[in-house]
Amino acid sequence: MKDISFNAPPRPRTLIHPGKSMPTRISHRHCKQGRHVRLYLQPGLSLHNALIEPLQALGIHSASTTLLGGAMAKLLYCVAPPDASGKAVICYTAPIDAGQANFIFGNATIGKDAQGQPIVHCHAAFRAHSGAVKGGHIIAKETFIGEQPISVLVIAFNEFDLQVSYDPETNISLIQPGEVF
16 A cells, blocks of 8 residues: 655644633624625726715715626735734735736625725735736726626615724724614
8 A cells, every 4th residue: 555645734833812812702693684786897987986986976885896897097006014013913014016806706895984085895816917927905996997897796685784883802993884774
């Protein structure tokens, strides 16, 4: 019998947030009914405006979206390496300009920033103009839809808002569900 042993990949790093652990790790809310919408993001608009404007017209202020791929005229993103200061587990890098790129797949959360203004928090995998496959946090206000509309599936949260607020466990601001209304 052959020895089929292999070198296992290294153990993933354990992330320990700087703040006190919350007894409930994930805050959640329940909607009695959901609303599903299919959008086509319009060419030339920023990813932020291409998502926010049609959703606001439909009365949607908080949602989870799936971007099904498409060309971006310009894409800026950042990644989140460990925070050298130790104040948080991660810290976003400065924006990286990928130039023209093609989304492979992405997810964007729609909510409100700490001042109540619309926000798009998007993570995606994409192919950069160089051909390299990359991924990270997309800078939605500085990323622009290419020449063809991009299809997006939307699940609207009709009974609560998502809003950025400080999280004492992670020591950073996160999008979190608000109270049910």
